[in-house]
Amino acid sequence: MPQKKTNIILIGMPGSGKSTIGVVLAKSLAMEFTDTDILIQMDQQKTLQEIIDGQGHMALRRIEENVLLKINCRNHIVATGGSAPYSHPAMNHLGRDGIIIFLHADLPALKSRIHNYETRGLAKRPDQSFQDLFDERSILYKKYADITVKTSSHTQDQVCDDIILQLDQSPFIPLTSRLQREFNTIKAMVKLYCNEHHETEDIICNECSELVEYSRDRLLCCPFQEKKSTCGKCVVHCYKKDMQKKVIDIMRYAGPKMALKHPLMAMQHFIDSRKKPPGLSAHAGNSRTKLNSK
Structure with missing residues (x-):
């Protein structure tokens, strides 16, 4: 049985409250606290702005990646720098034992909180505006x-209460490798559909994000785990009717496009689809009752 993740990773723009909320959250949950910007400055014996002034913003991102990849802790709140998500390896590393929480502050709120934009040590291009940086990140x-x-528009305590509530409702047990592969495929198809039908360019809208989260919840309950074929061939119909209709529409649209947009993922999905769907054991039958009740 996959184990619950032990760390909480905070990401977000400078001014979103990662460091201050991280300390309050650590006290509330009796966890340790780490600020990766401080780790970088201790490692380099320089401020972030001094690193940028001397070596450039890309050097800071490389240093940040190296520091993040060295993090090896449990039961910690980790407040990352605003540029942490530029590193896919670092985010994957942090996510192996960490629930990643995006502290989302809108642009007017950030501008009201940040008054030292040019000297704060932001890893950005010299000609990049705060608006452009916000959109990109x-x-x-x-x-x-x-x-x-x-x-x-929330106080620190309100944000912490919201985080704790969502953690209680969503334990975020990691998926097995087979189910993670199925989830990645579903998410890629939802994104193709959303970008075209909801004109969202390179992101997923709120409605489609809800479907993605719902599909992950269903996979967590899957009785077949590593023996799973594909959702389309599954003998357990675990989606609610409205969600099932949405995902069928999405698959009909995005399925034919996957070979062009995501060829490796499409090939692996085809291989998975050739597996014989496992039969329902007595245990799986009990799972089916639970699945259909959601």
């Missing part, structure tokens, strides 16, 4: 987030 934050919590 928002896509990355949403990509890696397990949970999103809005912070614009």
Whole structure:
């Protein structure tokens, strides 16, 4: 049985409250607290701005990646720098034993909180405006987030209460490798559909994000785990009727496009689909009752 993750990873823009909320959250949950910007400065014996001034913003991102990849802890709140999601290896590393929470503050709130934009040590291009940086990073934050919590109009205590509530409701047990592969395929198809039908460019809208989260919940309950064929061939129909209709529409649209957009993923999905669907054991039959009640 997969184990629950032990760390909480906070991501978000500078000014979203990662460091301050991280400390309050650590006290509330009796966990340790780590601020990766401080780790970088201790490692380099320089401030973030001094690193940028001397070596450039890309050097800071490389240093940040190296520091993040060295993190090896349990039961910690980890507040990352705003540029952490630029590193896919680092985010994967943090996500192995960490629930990634995006602290989402809107642009007006961030501008009201940040008054030292040019000297804060932001890993950005010299000609990049704060608006451009916000737009660019928002896509990355949403990509890696397990949970999103809005912070614009809430106090620190309210944000912490919201985080704790969502953690209680969503334990985020990691999927097995087979189910993770199925989830990645579903998410890719939803994104293709959403980008075309909801004109969202490179992100997924709120309605489609709900479907993605729902599909993950269903996979967590799957009785077949590593023996699973594909959802389309499954003998257990675990989706609610409205969600089932949505996902069928999405698969009909996005399925034929997967070979072009995601050829490796499409090939692996085809291989998985050739597996004979396992039969329902007595245990799986009990699971079916639970699945259909959701």
